[in-house]
Amino acid sequence: MNKVFLIIAFTLLSSCQNFNSNSADESRFSESPIPASGSNDPNDPAYQSYVKLVKSYNIIKTRCFQCHSQWQNLNSNQKWIDSGLVFKNNPESSSLINRLKNFDPPGDMPSGANSAIPNDDYLTLVDWIESMP
Amino acid sequence: MAIKFITTLFIILISIAPVVAKDDIVFNQVKDFQKKLKQEYSQELNNLRSQIKNDETIDPDSYTEKFKKINFKIYSLIAKILIKEKRLLSPEHKTRKLFSTYRERLSQLEYQELKVEKIFDLINNHFKNIEDKQYSGHWRLFIDYISWQYGAVLNKPTGSSDLVITNKGICPGVNYARENKFLSFSVDACLLQTSGGVSSIDPTVTYTQSNISATGIKSSISIGYFASASKTEIGFKIPLMLISQDLEDPPAVGYKVKEGTNLIPMAGVYSRWPIGNYFFQTEFSKYLEEDQTQWALGLGYKF
Amino acid sequence: MKITLFFLVILFSISSKLSLAYPNYIGHGYTSCLNCHYNPFGNGPLNDYGRAVSATLISARWAYPKTWTEEDLAEKSGTLFRKPKQDWFRTQFNYRRFRLTRNPGSAKNETELWLTMQADARAIIKFGENDKFTSVVNYGYAPAPLSQVSGVSNKDSWRSREHYIGYKINPKVGVYAGLMDKVYGVRLVEHIAFSRSLPQVTMNDQAHGIAVHYLNDKWEGGINGFLGNLSQEENLRMKGGSTMVERTIGDIHRIGASYMSSRNKFYSLQSYSMHTRLNLKDGASIIAEIGEVQKDIESTQSTIKSRYGLLQTYLRPARGFYVLNNIEYAKADTSDENYIVRWGPAIQIFPAQRIELRGDIYNTRVFGPETSVPDNWTLLLQTHLWL
Numbered sequence: 001m002n003k004v005f006l007i008i009a010f011t012l013l014s015s016c017q018n019f020n021s022n023s024a025d026e027s028r029f030s031e032s033p034i035p036a037s038g039s040n041d042p043n044d045p046a047y048q049s050y051v052k053l054v055k056s057y058n059i060i061k062t063r064c065f066q067c068h069s070q071w072q073n074l075n076s077n078q079k080w081i082d083s084g085l086v087f088k089n090n091p092e093s094s095s096l097i098n099r100l101k102n103f104d105p106p107g108d109m110p111s112g113a114n115s116a117i118p119n120d121d122y123l124t125l126v127d128w129i130e131s132m133p
Numbered sequence: 134m135a136i137k138f139i140t141t142l143f144i145i146l147i148s149i150a151p152v153v154a155k156d157d158i159v160f161n162q163v164k165d166f167q168k169k170l171k172q173e174y175s176q177e178l179n180n181l182r183s184q185i186k187n188d189e190t191i192d193p194d195s196y197t198e199k200f201k202k203i204n205f206k207i208y209s210l211i212a213k214i215l216i217k218e219k220r221l222l223s224p225e226h227k228t229r230k231l232f233s234t235y236r237e238r239l240s241q242l243e244y245q246e247l248k249v250e251k252i253f254d255l256i257n258n259h260f261k262n263i264e265d266k267q268y269s270g271h272w273r274l275f276i277d278y279i280s281w282q283y284g285a286v287l288n289k290p291t292g293s294s295d296l297v298i299t300n301k302g303i304c305p306g307v308n309y310a311r312e313n314k315f316l317s318f319s320v321d322a323c324l325l326q327t328s329g330g331v332s333s334i335d336p337t338v339t340y341t342q343s344n345i346s347a348t349g350i351k352s353s354i355s356i357g358y359f360a361s362a363s364k365t366e367i368g369f370k371i372p373l374m375l376i377s378q379d380l381e382d383p384p385a386v387g388y389k390v391k392e393g394t395n396l397i398p399m400a401g402v403y404s405r406w407p408i409g410n411y412f413f414q415t416e417f418s419k420y421l422e423e424d425q426t427q428w429a430l431g432l433g434y435k436f
Numbered sequence: 437m438k439i440t441l442f443f444l445v446i447l448f449s450i451s452s453k454l455s456l457a458y459p460n461y462i463g464h465g466y467t468s469c470l471n472c473h474y475n476p477f478g479n480g481p482l483n484d485y486g487r488a489v490s491a492t493l494i495s496a497r498w499a500y501p502k503t504w505t506e507e508d509l510a511e512k513s514g515t516l517f518r519k520p521k522q523d524w525f526r527t528q529f530n531y532r533r534f535r536l537t538r539n540p541g542s543a544k545n546e547t548e549l550w551l552t553m554q555a556d557a558r559a560i561i562k563f564g565e566n567d568k569f570t571s572v573v574n575y576g577y578a579p580a581p582l583s584q585v586s587g588v589s590n591k592d593s594w595r596s597r598e599h600y601i602g603y604k605i606n607p608k609v610g611v612y613a614g615l616m617d618k619v620y621g622v623r624l625v626e627h628i629a630f631s632r633s634l635p636q637v638t639m640n641d642q643a644h645g646i647a648v649h650y651l652n653d654k655w656e657g658g659i660n661g662f663l664g665n666l667s668q669e670e671n672l673r674m675k676g677g678s679t680m681v682e683r684t685i686g687d688i689h690r691i692g693a694s695y696m697s698s699r700n701k702f703y704s705l706q707s708y709s710m711h712t713r714l715n716l717k718d719g720a721s722i723i724a725e726i727g728e729v730q731k732d733i734e735s736t737q738s739t740i741k742s743r744y745g746l747l748q749t750y751l752r753p754a755r756g757f758y759v760l761n762n763i764e765y766a767k768a769d770t771s772d773e774n775y776i777v778r779w780g781p782a783i784q785i786f787p788a789q790r791i792e793l794r795g796d797i798y799n800t801r802v803f804g805p806e807t808s809v810p811d812n813w814t815l816l817l818q819t820h821l822w823l
Contacts, residue, residue, distance in 0.1 A: 019578070019580075019640055020636075020638070020665065022641075022664075022674055025700060026669075026702070029734070030702065058735065062736065101806070105339040106806070115804045116806065297810045298808055299803065301803065330805070330806065331808050334810055341806060360759075365720045367751050367759055404749060415763065417779055417781050425811070426799055
């Protein structure tokens with residue numbers, strides 16, 4: 001029995017672990033900070049705009065926040081416009097779009113060896129900016 | 134002139150004579166001892182031969198010590214002859230067969246067994262070494278999955294911009310190697326069937342093309358070393374690629390693509406992993422003049 | 437009883453570990469990691485036999501007097517350079533230092549970094565016939581991660597590495613409980629390999645749990661249930677289970693398969709893989725693994741599938757000298773056409789027992805339908821010392 005206690009006691013050591021594959025999961029995958037829309041009616045333009053904003057925000061979070069974590073607070077259409085990254089109803093002039101490698105002519109984002117974002121995601125972003133109320 | 138020739142020939146003959154003469158002496162000694170065996174120990178010799186042939190149980194004590202000694206002497210002398218042999222003699226060669234015969238006799242006579250086996254192993258290892266060092270030719274067919282990068286330049290009215298081209302595809306080919314147990318010297322050639330894309334290294338310059346065909350030939354010389362009993366091989370390679378790949382000039386005025394060299398020398402390492410007659414191989418080579426790389430992964434068959 | 441429970445609770449409140457697994461030693465005829473390691477799935481401290489193998493088979497002997505026999509080298513392979521005088525306690529100390537050079541030879545952007553990757557102490561207590569009861573603890577230094585990640589405090593730290601108790605029910609079955617690497621795939625020493633990073637089984641991804649190990653003449657495998665790393669915030673811990681099974685082929689080769697399912701508050705991961713380890717004799721071996729990882733993200737209700745492949749070749753031209761090559765493939769998102777191929781030729785030298793010198797050069801090439809990107813190069817030089 002003493003040996004068993006010794007074995008168990010021997011395995012006691014304690015300290016904090018500060019990094020592994022999951023350490024950044026909260027900042028990368030937590031729920032969108034976008035305030036809920038007042039309406040749930042799919043025919044309501046305000047709700048439609050809200051859905052497009054949420055979808056686009058999540059795309060940008062997945063594809064861009066690794067390097068552009070400062071955009072996390074842009075949780076409304078107006079904040080995106082005020083940031084200068086988006087021109088309302090004008091995706092071609094929006095640097096959020098024309099800096100992408102998907103754009104024609106291709107931009108340089110995502111940077112370095114990262115490939116262009118999936119085309120579906122790109123079209124979602126374009127549609128969001130084009131249809132901003 | 135004739136005197137000079139004869140003198141030279143004489144000197145050559147004199148210099149090799151001791152070697153030849155010494156070998157002859159040993160041969161003659163073997164013959165002499167065999168003659169003595171037949172003449173003075175004929176009954177024991179015939180008995181022993183008969184017992185071995187009929188696979189009978191032999192009583193070593195029924196043979197004289199002198200008889201055993203002469204057999205051992207002959208055995209040792211044959212070993213002396215064989216150890217000097219530089220050619221590969223098969224176990225069926227008459228001298229090796231004779232050697233094996235005496236070994237069996239001595240084994241049945243239980244005479245100096247340890248020494249007899251030690252000498253036998255020495256001779257076997259000697260011929261194994263000769264065999265291992267002998268080169269033989271082999272052909273191989275292979276197909277590689279290959280990728281390489283090289284460069285070009287986009288000349289603009291305002292300057293120039295470096296381009297990088299990444300290609301990938303297949304390269305089916307043939308290899309001929311001269312190999313022994315330890316080393317391999319080979320040459321190979323394959324036909325490049327690849328395609329790739331080009332972009333500017335400077336991200337602010339938007340020149341890109343994709344799916345540009347790149348064909349050509351890649352030829353290499355290699356030297357390798359067999360690193361395991363299963364003949365896995367590792368070595369150095371000097372590939373040379375001759376390629377044809379046409380890049381389009383941009384439509385804007387004053388823009389022109391200056392293609393890089395289409396003759397690309399490289400240096401690299403390779404490995405080959407046999408599984409029966411099949412093998413897979415890897416290669417990793419670097420362009421000698423620029424910071425660009427080629428690698429290949431392939432499968433093949435050895436004939 | 438209360439004291440036992442108290443200790444057990446404390447036991448499951450501790451933290452991480454480091455890999456030191458060499459599955460390529462199948463090339464020397466060692467199909468199972470249990471031959472040389474206390475952890476039956478590999479890595480962690482070496483047992484006495486493993487230390488002797490390291491001294492007499494793996495390491496060169498040119499530095500030793502010719503009069504020393506292989507038995508002498510085996511006897512001197514203990515921590516204190518001699519055979520231990522008791523059977524119940526062992527220690528091991530490890531130190532690794534790297535020189536990492538990015539874009540070597542580039543006039544514009546070559547960067548160099550010196551990094552102490554590992555400095556740890558391990559202790560083992562064992563009792564019973566054939567080490568029926570074991571307890572392993574590892575405590576050491578963990579450098580700050582090289583990549584800066586938003587929201588994570590990236591500092592150097594000291595922490596416990598690997599602590600568990602093991603009990604061999606019989607020669608075929610053992611149970612292990614504590615903080616351990618998850619049972620999945622081939623445990624390479626190259627923790628940056630895609631086969632390690634994509635399924636999240638890298639050098640810092642240990643979890644508290646229970647593992648059962650089984651071994652007979654033909655089969656070897658394990659089942660692992662885990663609660664995540666209990667020293668981490670609860671919402672980050674990956675909880676789940678995994679299993680790995682291997683079959684011996686022709687007495688000297690192994691093929692295997694693995695499955696792992698885990699989740700935290702943010703996503704779930706399903707990982708599948710198949711692998712093989714081939715013995716090509718005299719230290720030569722081939723390791724190959726292919727796998728797929730599916731990540732289902734809660735917040736976006738989206739799924740990302742990744743695929744990876746690994747081919748690792750080992751050759752031993754001479755005792756103490758290995759030449760290896762890592763060829764890797766990764767597609768971070770299968771809905772994307774882009775993928776990466778990374779080549780990593782390397783040499784590994786064991787000039788004497790307790791010393792390893794290693795040099796790796798990594799070439800990373802990105803393939804995409806629309807762009808061509810210059811290769812990325814990294815040079816890694818490593819010194820590894822152990823007692």
